[in-house]
Amino acid sequence: MVNNVITANPENVEHILKTKFENYPKAELFISLLLDFLGQGIFNSDGDLWKVQRKTASYEFNTKSLRNFIMENVMVELQMRLLPIFSGASETDKILDLQDILERFAFENICKLAFNVDPGCLSGDATTGTEFMAAFEDAPMLSSQRFMSALPIIWKVKKLFNIGSERRLGESISIVNKFADEIIQSKMEAKD
Incomplete structure (x- = not known):
C-alpha cells in the first residue's frame, strides 16, 4: 500500500524541497518505480548523490x-x-x-x-521534436501508472514480456534517450 501526502502550499513545498529536504527521502519504492525513466539523476536520488547533482545544477x-x-x-x-x-x-x-x-x-x-x-515544435517540420515531445510526455505518465498498480507484479510481468504500457514506456524512454544521445554527440563534435 502506498501512502501519500499532497501539498500545494508554497511554505510546505519550500520546507520539503529546500529547508528540510533531508527529512523527506524518496524511499526505495519511489526510486525503483521511476528508475527506468529517471535513472539515478537529481529527480530520483537522495543523500550525497542528490547533493552532488544539486550543486552541479546550481551552477547552471x-x-x-x-x-x-x-x-x-x-x-x-x-x-x-x-x-x-x-x-x-x-x-x-x-x-x-x-x-x-x-x-x-x-x-x-x-x-x-x-x-x-531547438526542437522546432512550433515551426519547421518538427518531426524529431514532436516525437521527442510526445515521448517525453508519455514516459512520466506511464512511469507514474506503476504507482497505481494494485499489484506491483502486474507491471513487472508486463515489463518482463515487453507488453502493454510497459512496452510503450520502453519505446518512449528509447526515443528520449536517443534524442539526448544525439544532443550529447553533437555537443562533443562541436567541442572538437
Missing part, C-alpha cells in the same frame, strides 16, 4: 541565468513563433488548439534551457 541554473534566458530566448520564441501563429489564425479564422500550442511553446523553451537545443 541560478536566478541570474534563468532571468537572462527568459529575457532573451522566451521573448524571441514569443515574437518569432507564438505570436505569428496567433496572428495567422486570426487572419484566416483558423481554430487553434491552444493547449497543444502552449505545450509546444513551453516544451521548446524547456529544451532550449536544459539542452540548448
Whole structure:
C-alpha cells in the first residue's frame, strides 16, 4: 500500500524541497518505480548523490541565468513563433488548439534551457521534436501508472514480456534517450 501526502502550499513545498529536504527521502519504492525513466539523476536520488547533482545544477541554473534566458530566448520564441501563429489564425479564422500550442511553446523553451537545443515544435517540420515531445510526455505518465498498480507484479510481468504500457514506456524512454544521445554527440563534435 502506498501512502501519500499532497501539498500545494508554497511554505510546505519550500520546507520539503529546500529547508528540510533531508527529512523527506524518496524511499526505495519511489526510486525503483521511476528508475527506468529517471535513472539515478537529481529527480530520483537522495543523500550525497542528490547533493552532488544539486550543486552541479546550481551552477547552471541560478536566478541570474534563468532571468537572462527568459529575457532573451522566451521573448524571441514569443515574437518569432507564438505570436505569428496567433496572428495567422486570426487572419484566416483558423481554430487553434491552444493547449497543444502552449505545450509546444513551453516544451521548446524547456529544451532550449536544459539542452540548448531547438526542437522546432512550433515551426519547421518538427518531426524529431514532436516525437521527442510526445515521448517525453508519455514516459512520466506511464512511469507514474506503476504507482497505481494494485499489484506491483502486474507491471513487472508486463515489463518482463515487453507488453502493454510497459512496452510503450520502453519505446518512449528509447526515443528520449536517443534524442539526448544525439544532443550529447553533437555537443562533443562541436567541442572538437
